[in-house]
Amino acid sequence: MGGGAADAQRAEALRSRALAYHAAAPAGKLAIEVTKPCTTQAQLSLAYTPGVAAPVREIARDPEFAYDYTAKGNLVAVVTNGTAVLGLGRVGPLAGKPVMEGKAVLFKHFAGIDAFDIEVEARDADHLIDVVTAIAPGFGGINLEDIAAPDCFRVERELQERLDIPVFHDDQHGTAVIVAAALRNALIVQEKNLESVKVAIVGAGAAGVAIARMLQSMGVQRCFLSDVHGVLHRGRKDLSPWHDDLAVAPEDWTLAEMLADADVVIGVAVRGAIPEAALPTLAPRPVVFALANPDPEIDPRRVRQLRPDAVIATGRSDLPNQVNNALGFPYLFRGALDCRARRIDTGMLLAAVDALADLAREPVSDAVLAAYDLAPDSLRFGPEYIIPKALDPRLRERVAAAVAAAARRSGQARR
Known part of the structure; x- marks a missing residue:
């Protein structure tokens, strides 16, 4: 079989597996989990009326209490208008939903962050900015995704100026x-x-x-x-x-x-x-x-x-030195949320750069070798290992801590 035919066969096999994966019941990749017990009448009276009025009053008195009494402090909106999805281009917000769900999966799996995917049928950049501004109060951060240039630059800049939570365009x-x-x-x-x-x-x-x-x-x-x-x-x-x-x-x-x-x-x-x-x-x-x-x-x-x-x-996982955004955005947001940062500034980004680079120069843990089915001493700093592997369990602690520390130094942290 020729190289082109073999590549086509592999691509079709991947397509079939991916469609089956997403279609398996329940369809998609996300669900909502209840975090408090709701099995008795007394518990329901706390989860909803009349007990829920107590945190409502506290948040009305001081909006910062939303971090204490709601999921806001661990919740990110993954927002797209579907104008630059993967390498597929302007496929529209609904077609981009599997990617946004996937982003939410990575937030949860790698950093323990809850994320809602928000697909916006926006008329233009101004409309998208207004929509995100309107929904922002309930979130601890905004991850912008798959928004075409040059609108992506303006959307991010204006949202950063309007909001007091991190707004971050991961593609940038x-x-x-x-x-x-x-x-x-x-x-x-x-x-x-x-x-x-x-x-x-x-x-x-x-x-x-x-x-x-x-x-x-x-x-x-x-x-x-x-x-x-x-x-x-x-x-x-x-x-x-x-x-x-x-x-x-x-x-x-x-x-x-x-x-x-x-x-x-x-x-x-x-x-x-x-x-x-x-x-x-x-x-x-x-x-x-x-x-x-x-x-x-x-x-x-x-x-x-x-x-x-x-x-x-x-950018490929089947070759050495994969430049993979999953090494960054979960832990950047983890660090920002942990200190209730107002934004992710350049100092926080550079702190993540240093933490990632430093980790790759350390001995590779047994957990990483096991995750990738690698022999002992088969992975060490050098031409074919310049960036940590995505499944390195040390990433969350190292990168998130460095980002939070940088936020405190620059004054972006609330705590």
Whole structure:
């Protein structure tokens, strides 16, 4: 069987398993669990009328009591308008619901956070902002998901200004945190430093913009981006205001020139966006992150063949160094909720970067080896292990604690 036919067969098998998984009764992936006993008349009188009036009065007197008497302090809204779902594009909010349910599953499984998926049929960005603002009082945080650029930048910014709870667009900052942690360790392996490397980011959507800003906050001096229309530079008239400060490349640069002598290439685009012809032109000991899923921007096997000196990461779970947002958003919110943070600021994001990078340099626990059916000493810090595994049980304690501590230092924490 040819490679293409085999790939098609595997894809169809995965499709069939996924549909059966989601259709098994009860359909979907979520349910609501009652946390208090309700088996007697006395208990029901506390859960609802007349007893429920007591916390109502306390919250009316001081809204902060909502954290003490309701689920608000451990509840996140996962919100989408369905305009940029996975690699499928504008499929609409209802079609995006399985992804939002999946996000809620990860919140609960990894961080013990309850989450409601909220799919909004929004007319435009203003409508989405108004809807989220209206539902926000009952939640401890808002996770924005699969909202197309450039609206995603404005939606997040305006909601952060309106609300006093964390508002976080995971496609931007969750990706940026994991990429930054992986890159910090990759550069240690390659014996380079952030301040001196040339970084080329292929893809200037939500993830690319956030990665660029995160790396700049960490000390990267030379960071260039491209999109489907070319390299970002001052002469481009088609860029949004959100790209202006990142359009720093020379106006005559092509993609090939942006990639030439790059120490770091980060793909957050589509299959084929990083040309194979660019590999020989990269700097010695390069770092190549090809993060499009399921098909990376360049075949990582070809990168390994043509540049054996490279450290490589992808978004795929079947290859080493998976850049997986599940390493970030559950624990960022866990830390933020634990200290009742007003927002997730840059200091909290950088604390997560440091915690993730540090953990990958520690010996791998037996629990991780067992979860991935790996032999002792088969996983250690180096070119094929620069970022922790998603099932590492130490992530919750390490990352959440670092985020909460950073929130207290910056004054974002309520407690």
